[in-house]
Amino acid sequence: MSDIPRDLVVAGASAGGVEALREFVAGLPADFPAAVLVVLHLPAGGVSSLPAILGRSGALPATSARHGEALQRGHIYAAPPDHHLLVEDGRIRLSRGPTENGHRPAIDATFRSAAQARGPGVIGVILSGALDDGAGGLSVIKHRGGLVMVQDPTEALYSGMPESALARVEVDCVLPCVRMGAELARRVREVVDGDGDDVPSLSLLDQVEAQAASASEYEAMSLPEVVDVMGPSGFSCPDCQGVLFEFDGRGTRYRCRVGHAWTAQALFEQQSQDIEHALWAALRALEEKRDLAVRMTKDAEEHGFTLVANRYRWHQDESSRAVEVLRQFLLDGPAPQDQEPPGRSA
Template sequence: MMSPTAIIVVGASAGGVEALRRIVSVLPGDLNSAILITLHIGAHRSDLPWLLSRAGSLPATHPLDGEKICAGHIYVAPPDHHMLVETGYIRLTKGPRENWARPAIDPLFRSAARAYGTSVVGVILTGGLNDGTAGMFEVKARGGTTVVQDPSDSVTPNMPQSVIDHVIVDYVVPVKDIGSLLTSLVADHHATLPVNVPQTGDSQEKGMTAEFTLNHPVAVTCPDCGGALRQSELGTLTQFSCHIGHVYTAEVMLAAQFLTMERALETAMRSLSERAELCRHMSSKLPDSVASAHEREQWENARTQALDLTEPLRELLAKAWIHPVPVHSGARGDN
């Protein structure tokens, strides 16, 4: 199999399976490009390669670590692994989650942009929150082409809209037109991409550690590991990363903090309920006598106190919390 003349990287989340099937259904079998896809599937088993192979004329697989990148093939990030691009090869890693996800979109886009620069076409499809925005920023900054599914055509518009808000996008099109657009972009790109021997170690993760030491620390800890965070800016996008390598945008960080707080409140409520039950049990065991009346009263008072304190926690859990929504900046390109 020959080397591709272009690298297409695609990121999708909620609603992405059907969007991907529609795109690959119109791609020609002789497409002189490799397509690398990250869909937010977590650690769950994925049938996406099988679905995409049946949908179109290009074969799709979960790649192996160190597998050569070949034209006319679709590579799908396997469950619970980030898929990275080295020059000519694919790297798989169980590195730290980014934006609460593994596999995540940003590592794929970022590594492809650094390896192939102007030969990369980045595509962001339907999905929630904003994984993929930072990666698309890297694609654009290194001269690649940026394509976004029209938010009005998306099942969940947050991911494509975030890219439009923070990156100058080359093409914003409905999913029915993305396949033909990619075919045209690849046909216009004629340079053959280089192929190198895979290197030992993970240069992408080493670069991440170096960037962490240069950025400013903030008084916020990582929701995943509790480690110190440092803040970095990619254009108008703010990111936070810890020394282990967990990476969050501000919006995903807010969601992760909320989940951590919610779990803490639920733990406190459970502990108070268990305390109340223990007090009830101990009170019921005391004999019905004057001598034990004072002790029974103490157990009942402790039970009442525990039950009373669960109410403010219940109110906090039920509260309608404010989740800031980014103001659309209109950073869309003219194309």
């Protein structure tokens, strides 16, 4: 039997996450005996100001994570833009592996990696964010014996991520951000049983997912590929248009053969955006067709080609009607989320 400390905290946030993270780190004491990894969804370009914001918000130093550096207790490491933040042999590993739900860094990638590396020595924290990012990774932390903590959804600026975590994972604590620091300071001083026989191993599917995020050629040689352990879903990947494979047979998570990962909720939202983009492109094409038909009608009339002019005038009228219908549909937008779809009754 061997005991290990809870010396690694991983926190994930998205929309509304900067405010939540500031309150979160403000409550961590200067003698906090654990390393803290922070993942906030960021655009790929530019330099993140998150480390500076977090460093000013609390007693712990905060820096942008660097590939290969050793984890130190009492230090906050923020995931840099366009890189997954992973843990390997007590060190940070930065990876440009496939995006998850369109994000890199991805919360789930960090959570899975931490759970794989430290087992019950990890505490996972979900803060404000939309959709359901982080719930899958949080379940892996819980499965491996770690603790899981979630921001109270009623105080989160965006409650989607906290609510999804509560729906899918048996959470240990639900607290406002301002109270999380004190609770973590108490929990990280606990020593837990780290005997390998008592800690559940990662499932094969979780190992394959961890492999995809790390983008390691060595690991890719030692594990089966996505296509070998998952069944095709019938859906296509928004990132590469390849086939998406169903993760668990329940239609909640998907991954393509090159590694892009999607939850059902994120996939639905992305498909909705793709459809809207396609409809705006169709509207532009219809307006151009209408305008071209006007010119060709005029040209045919000037040359005395009455039948040709009538044909192009018909195309002009058809395109005009289609433009009117499509523009109205796009401007009206989807029904509000609290409104019942047509034909549905209580």
